[in-house]
Amino acid sequence: MKNRIFQITSLLLIIKGFSQEIKKDSTTINELKEVVVTAQFEPQSLKKAVHNVRVITKEDMEKLAANNLSDVLNQYLNITITPSSGTGRSTVSMFGLDATYFKILVDNIPIVSDNSLGNNIDLTQINLDDIEKIEIIEGSMGVTHGAGAVTGILNIITKKSSLHRWEINTTLQEETVGNEYSAFDKGKHIQSIKISNKINDNWFASLGINRNDFKGYLDNRKGENYSESDNKRGYTWLPKLQYFTNGMITYKKNSFRAFYKFDYLNENIDYFNPTILVVANPPFGENKFAKDKRYKTTRFYHHFNAIGSLYSLKYNISVSHQKQSRDTENFIYNFQNSNEENTISTKNQSAEVLYSTGTLSNFFKNEIVDLQLGYEFVNNHGFALVDGENQTLNPIRKRFENYDFFIASEIKAASNFLIRAGIRASAQSKFDNQTASSLGLRYLFNNDFELRSSMGKSFRVPTFEELYSKIKFSGHQFYGNENLIPEQSTSLDVNLKKTTSFKSDLKLANQISTSFLNVDNRIDMAFVGFEPNSTSPIYQYININSYKMWNISTTHQINYKKWNASAGLIYVGISQVIDNGEAVSDDKFLYNLQFNSNLSYEIPKINTQFSLYYKFNGKQQQFVSSIENNETIYKLSEIESYSFLDASIRKLFFKKQLELNIGARNILNVTRINQGITTGTHTSSSDILLGYGRSYFMKLSYKLNY
Incomplete structure (x- = not known):
């Protein structure tokens, strides 16, 4: 019913909009695309930024008809998306390190997850309707963004103003899930509406609602109503229903600007147990449950x-309150009457965070030297049911606090040479106090070459699981460790870029980058001994491993009239020592190659744009533990290469008010890839589930501006 109400409301708005008079978009939007805000003293052009900032525009996201952040990042170099069919989560990894080393922010505020802040974020829980652009910086960002910003940061910039008095945007999107689709029971069904009002020259407000209904992917399973005892009930990819609500109100006058925004997410993921319970019920036959x-x-x-000026000083202050919780409802499904019975709800994880950050800059009345003072306060009240002995769950409630202060300076040594240095001191409630430091250089050559280099030291604090987990089964014990210390990292990045414009409407942008990352005191599970008076081994998280990475990458972009094309290549080498207490892995470098490209062409006369995206992920190697001749050894495992290919056609109608976007994702039909390992004379392999195959989408959007 809710689905129908959304569709009818959207269609009524479309019909009404055809009779409205629309103002033409201003070109100032294009001018703003080159302005970046992440890790800068103040918004400035991309060329002037000290860091190499990668920008993903709203138009880039519209070409992909992306539903969430996972759809967007899947096509970018050095970013690997790890989906889970069982939990419904998708997380990001960079430089071979998982999502606990990469920080995701919204308007410079880290997002809360089930038991973390900014790290290990589920990308499918990031809605795109309110996003103006995305800025990505690779490398250590510990000075400006604190713990967990080891491999980089991603900052989502939301829309805070409008050129029009009213904006009403509605969207209907239908998408197959592999080869599965129906109007109500299969596929993906998305509806959204967003209303914005420029109240006057000072005030702006917006409100948006989005419904994302993923019906799951059956594959070789039979769905929730299947009751045979052959383990085919349920779904390969679990059904997920999400509701997003967001709102904002902004005020600006002269140099002062302030905004308040809220966001609410409600998500349900259904798991249908393939095991059927049969209870005899004479003389009526039998009852079936799950x-x-x-x-x-x-x-x-x-x-x-709030952003403004106090005398000559410029301030930027944010305060945020966030809470995310994940509950599990366990119930008995009765096939006879299709009812859910004996429902028991349990809270699994939660995090409630009070967060504030602020900066003060412009201390000197000249353009040669600038100084920025900043702070970050975090009060994180976390809860988790962690695994315990004999498949039990133990409730853990902890409060983590940190009080950070940082200082950064920018010195214009010459008109084209900028030096930026910074240091952060972090007072931790759980761990020893930490520090982070950085040094960045930017040199602009007269022939349009741009050279950037940065070196940084950062840290990562242990997770809830690493600190408090406790698992015991089949004679094995796996424990967390409250005595863990934060990991330390050092990174070095060098980037050379050249942009060339020709009179023939030809524009070329080429860059080459290289970076190095070293992580010390890396946390991993290791053998620490045997249970007293027993041969049962005990494994525990300890600070034991080391991790090194280097890479070299090159990207090239060409714009000629209505043609846009880009290509990139990155070669990554990773060396890590894995010591589980019984055996030590080889520390040689293992290499991986990634390649991506995209091509788009616009036909202005018919308001149509064609886009093609391709990404190749080369084979990956890693050492995994194995038993050979009753001894634990590390063997080299290899994950086969795979590629993603997406395509779309975007067409505008009725003075660019109505947009139709049709296309296909995962055209090469990737579902599973093979991971193999050779032990002695025997080679074993397993499948890694990456996706549900080729899917098709149709997105209809209407924009009413007046």
Whole structure:
């Protein structure tokens, strides 16, 4: 019913909009695309930025008809998306390190997850309707963004103003899930509406609602109503229903600007147990039941920000309150009457965070030297049911606090040479106090070459699981460790870029980059001994391993009239010592190659744009533990290469008010890839589930501006 109401409301708005008079978009939007804000003293052009900032525009996201952040990042170099069919989560990794080393922010505020802040974020829980652009910086960003910003940061910039008095945007999107689709029971069904009002020259407000209904992917399974005892009930990819609500109000006058925004997420993921329970019920035959689960996630997000001037000083202050929790509903599904019975709800994880950050700059009345003072306060009240002995769950409640202060300076040694240095001191409630430091250089040559280099030291604090987990089964014990210390990292990045414009409307942009990353005191599970008076081994998280990475990459972009094309290549080498207490892995470098490209062409006369995206992920190697001749050894495992190919056609109608986007994702039909390992004379292999194959989409959007 809700689905129908959304569709009818959207269609009524479309019909109404055809009779409205629309103002033409201003070209100032294009001018703003080159302005970046992440890790800068103040917004400035991309060329002037000290860091090499990668920008993903709203137009880039519209070409992909992306539903969430996972759809966007899947096509970019040095970013690997790790999806999970069982939990519904998708996380990001960079430089071979997982999502706990990469920080995701919204308007410079780290997003809360189930038990973390900014790290290990589920990308499918990031809605794109409110996003103006995305800025990505690779490398250590510990000075400006604190713990967990080891491999880089991603900052989502939301829309805070409009050129029009009213904006009403509605979207209907239908998408197949592999080869599965129907109007109600299969596929993906998305509806959204967003209303914005420029109240006057000072005030702006917006409100948006999005519904994303993923019906799951059956593959070789038979769905929730299947009751045969052959383990074919349920879904390969679990059904997920999400509701997003967001709102914002902004005020600006002269040099002062303030905004308040809120965001609410409600998500349900259904698990249908393939095991059928049969209970004899004479003389009526038998009753059938299944023990099912529903995972429920809610997130509240509040953010207030103020930017202005105090005498000659410039300030930027944010305060945020966020809470995310993940509950599990366990219930019995009765096939006879299709009812859910004996429902028991349990809170699995939650994090409630009070966060504030601020900066003060422009201390000197000249353009040669600038100084920035900043702070970050975090009060994180976390809860988790961690694994315990004999498949039990132990409730853990902890409060983590940190009080950070940082200082950064920018010195214009010459008109084209900028030096930026900074240091952060972090007072931790759980761990020893930490520090981070950085040095960045930017040199602009007269022939349009841009050279950037940065060196940084950062840190990562242990996770809830690493600190408090406790698992015991089949004679094995796996424990967390409250005595863990934060990991330390050092990175070095060098980037050379050249942009050339020709009179023939030809523009070329080429760059080459290289970087190095070293992580010390890396946390991993290791053998620490045997249980007293027993041969049962004990494994525990300890600070034991080391990790080194270097890479070299090159990207090239060409724009000629209505043609846009780009290509990139990155070669990554990773060396890590894995010591589980019984055996030590080889520390030689293992290499991986990635390549991506995209091509788009626009036909202005018919308001049509064609886009093609391709990404190749080369084979990956890693050492995994194995038993050979009753001894634990490390063997080289290889994950086969795979490629993604997406295509879309975007067409505008009725003075560019109505947009139709049709296309296909995963055209090469990638579902599973093979991971193999050779032990002695025997080679074993397993499948890694990456996707549900080729899918098709149709997106209809209407924009009413007046």
